[in-house]
Amino acid sequence: MLLRLNDSAGQPRYIQLMQQIRHAIENGALKDGDQLPSIRALAEELVVSPGTIIKAYTGLEMEGVIEVQHGAGVFVSRNRRARRLSERVQAARERVGSLIADLRNEGLLDDEIRRLFEAGLLSSSKARHSNSKP
Amino acid sequence: MRLAIETHDLCKRFGESQAVKDLSLAVLPNRITAFLGMNGAGKSTTIRMLLGMIRPSNGGGQVLGHNIADPAQSIEIRRNTAYVSEDKRLYNYMTVEQVIRFTSGFFPQWRADLAATLLRRYELPPARRVSRLSKGMRTKLALLLAIARRPKLLILDEPSEGLDPHSVEDLLETLVSESAEGTTVFFSSHQIEEVERISDQVCVLHRGSLVMDTSVDELRESWRQVDIVLPVSPHPGDFELTGVKRIRARGQQLSVVVNGNVEGVVDRARESHAKAIEVTPLCLREIFLQTTKE
Numbered sequence: 001m002l003l004r005l006n007d008s009a010g011q012p013r014y015i016q017l018m019q020q021i022r023h024a025i026e027n028g029a030l031k032d033g034d035q036l037p038s039i040r041a042l043a044e045e046l047v048v049s050p051g052t053i054i055k056a057y058t059g060l061e062m063e064g065v066i067e068v069q070h071g072a073g074v075f076v077s078r079n080r081r082a083r084r085l086s087e088r089v090q091a092a093r094e095r096v097g098s099l100i101a102d103l104r105n106e107g108l109l110d111d112e113i114r115r116l117f118e119a120g121l122l123s124s125s126k127a128r129h130s131n132s133k134p
Numbered sequence: 135m136r137l138a139i140e141t142h143d144l145c146k147r148f149g150e151s152q153a154v155k156d157l158s159l160a161v162l163p164n165r166i167t168a169f170l171g172m173n174g175a176g177k178s179t180t181i182r183m184l185l186g187m188i189r190p191s192n193g194g195g196q197v198l199g200h201n202i203a204d205p206a207q208s209i210e211i212r213r214n215t216a217y218v219s220e221d222k223r224l225y226n227y228m229t230v231e232q233v234i235r236f237t238s239g240f241f242p243q244w245r246a247d248l249a250a251t252l253l254r255r256y257e258l259p260p261a262r263r264v265s266r267l268s269k270g271m272r273t274k275l276a277l278l279l280a281i282a283r284r285p286k287l288l289i290l291d292e293p294s295e296g297l298d299p300h301s302v303e304d305l306l307e308t309l310v311s312e313s314a315e316g317t318t319v320f321f322s323s324h325q326i327e328e329v330e331r332i333s334d335q336v337c338v339l340h341r342g343s344l345v346m347d348t349s350v351d352e353l354r355e356s357w358r359q360v361d362i363v364l365p366v367s368p369h370p371g372d373f374e375l376t377g378v379k380r381i382r383a384r385g386q387q388l389s390v391v392v393n394g395n396v397e398g399v400v401d402r403a404r405e406s407h408a409k410a411i412e413v414t415p416l417c418l419r420e421i422f423l424q425t426t427k428e
Contacts, residue, residue, distance in 0.1 A: 010358065010415020012351035040314035047306050049166045050314040051334040055351075118413050122400055 005046060013048055014055035021060060025076055026090055036066060036074040138163040138287055138318040139184060141195030141202075146179050146188065146342075153179040155342035156193070161320055161335070166313050168329040169322040171339035172426055177322040178220060180339070181291055185217055198286055215287040216280035220295070222272045226265035230258050230275060234282075241283040249282040256304060269296040277305065281312060288312060290321035294328060306332050330418040340426045350418070357421050358396045362388040362403045363410040373402055379424055391416065391424060 003020050005013050024030040036042075039057065043050040057074055060066045067077045103113050139161035146154040154176040161167050171177045182188045184197050186208030198214050200207035225233055234253070238244040253260065256274040258267075267275065273293060280288060288309075294302045302325070309319050310332055323329050329336065330350060338346035364386045373381050373388065377395030381388065392399050396413060403411050416424075 010354055012354050014351065040311065043310045043314055044307055047303070047310055047331060049310065049332050049334045051165055115412055119400065119411060122397055122413065 003042075003046060005048065012055075013052045014059065017052065017056035018059050021056070022065060022089060025065065026093075030076050032076050032078045034076045036076070038073060136163065136199060137161060137196075139195070139197050139320060141180075141184075141193065143193035144180070144183060144190050144195055145192035146176070146183060147191045152342055154183070154190075157339070157342070157344055159195070159337060159344065160347070161318065161337075163318045164313070164316055165334040166309060166319040166332055167321075167335040167337060168333040169320060169337050169339065170324075170326070170329065170422060171322070175339040175426075176342040177339055178291055181217070181289055181322070184289070185212060185215065214285055215289055216283055216285035218273075218276045218280050218288075218290040218293055220291040222276040224264045224272065224276065224279075227263065229261050229263055230267070231260040233264055233275065234279065237279045238282070243284045245282050245284055248284075249278060252278040252281065252308075270298060270301040273297060274301065274304070277308060281308065285317060287318045287320065290319070292322055292324065294323055294325050302328060326419045326422055327417075336418065338422060338425055345425050346421075353418060353421060354415065356394045356396075357416045358392055359414050359416055359420075360390045360392060360396065360399045360403065361410075361412040361414070362390065362399075362406075362408045364388060364403075365407050365409060368406065372406065373399060375399060375402060391420075 003017060005016055021030070021036070030036075036057075037045065039050050039053045042053045046053075057066065057068060061068050064077055064079060067075050067079075069075065100113060103116075104110075108116075137160050139159055141157055141159045144154055144157040144159075145152070157176075157180060159180075169177055169180075179188070183190050184195065184202055186202055186205065190203060195202045197211045200210045202208060202211065225236070228236065230253075234249055238246065238249070252274075256271075256278065258271055258275055258278070264272070264275070273296070277290075277293065280290075290309075294305055297305065306328060309321070313319050333350050335349050336346065336353065337344060367386055368383060368388055373390050375392075375395055375398045377393045378390055378399065379393055380391040383389075388403075390399050400411055400413065
């Protein structure tokens with residue numbers, strides 16, 4: 001598994017890591033029961049704070065994607081919840097993929113599509129945030 | 135969780151000039167915290183107060199639970215804190231090997247195995263006199279001496295200054311592994327890209343005062359630049375919304391830097407019938423320049 005962090009993306013590193021690990025599971029680069037690197041090993045490999053790895057692993061554990069077995073290590077989850085989740089992501093990926101293909105056919109540039117997605121997410125996240133934020 | 139470093143309204147005056155002003159810091163344990171600021175912002179003065187090397191003019195603080203203004207407790211602070219200073223003062227007449235052996239005598243927790251590993255990894259020549267080391271080698275030696283004592287807190291003042299890219303990489307890897315061992319890392323630096331890579335938390339000092347204290351994750355999530363093209367020239371003040379840090383206008387084009395309230399800015403742009411709205415993330419460098427502008 002090759003993980004890479006992008007500095008220009010306006011996204012926390014732990015979220016990038018979570019996405020990449022989920023992606024590696026979806027595309028089969030990581031299989032059920034595979035062991036992931038330790039927090040320390042991954043922090044050293046990527047030269048990021050161990051706190052970043054802890055956040056990513058904790059998030060993925062809560063989603064049921066990975067299992068942290070204390071003392072033994074971190075493993076790709078074998079349980080059903082994880083598989084269901086990744087299947088859902090897989091289905092969503094296909095829908096997004098076909099939408100992007102449609103938009104390209106209509107002559108939109110990738111940059112424009114990206115901005116539309118970002119603006120769309122912003123306006124829909126506003127309703128979600130207005131409940132929690134003062 | 136007890137804070138590793140905590141200060142309350144810390145002040146330091148040198149004659150007429152106020153080097154540090156009402157500084158209240160809260161540094162979490164087991165994290166990597168970066169301490170940023172321009173030259174003369176008061177970073178080194180703050181660090182020297184934390185270590186009991188100079189006394190605060192006002193206010194106070196604790197490091198690892200010990201009072202920084204109490205000389206007896208200050209010894210406890212220095213026993214558990216390793217400090218790599220800006221000038222990396224070392225015993226020039228000794229060889230690398232001698233300095234390591236000499237330093238090890240002061241620290242019961244000294245890890246000779248780690249010192250040996252770092253000596254190889256940093257490719258330091260054991261028989262060379264310290265006075266004949268290059269700047270990068272001096273820094274690596276200072277780092278080795280700091281780390282092999284297994285401190286609870288590692289404070290570094292401009293550790294990467296004057297290092298070549300490979301040495302910087304070695305330094306960052308070392309800081310990351312130390313953090314994984316449970317050491318709290320607090321370091322000042324001008325190398326903002328490096329800071330952004332390895333830090334959990336960023337504190338920015340400007341003219342002696344704290345102007346920002348936030349997690350790197352939050353920075354990435356909440357700071358945005360919104361570029362807007364409007365059908366007519368905007369009224370000044372139309373975009374002075376919550377969280378807006380800067381507005382630049384040129385004709386019908388508007389560039390807004392905002393922390394947190396991106397939705398508000400985008401909504402206002404829509405209400406103003408914007409012809410184009412583009413949201414881009416900001417990197418720490420741009421945010422730093424924004425928060426320390428005169």
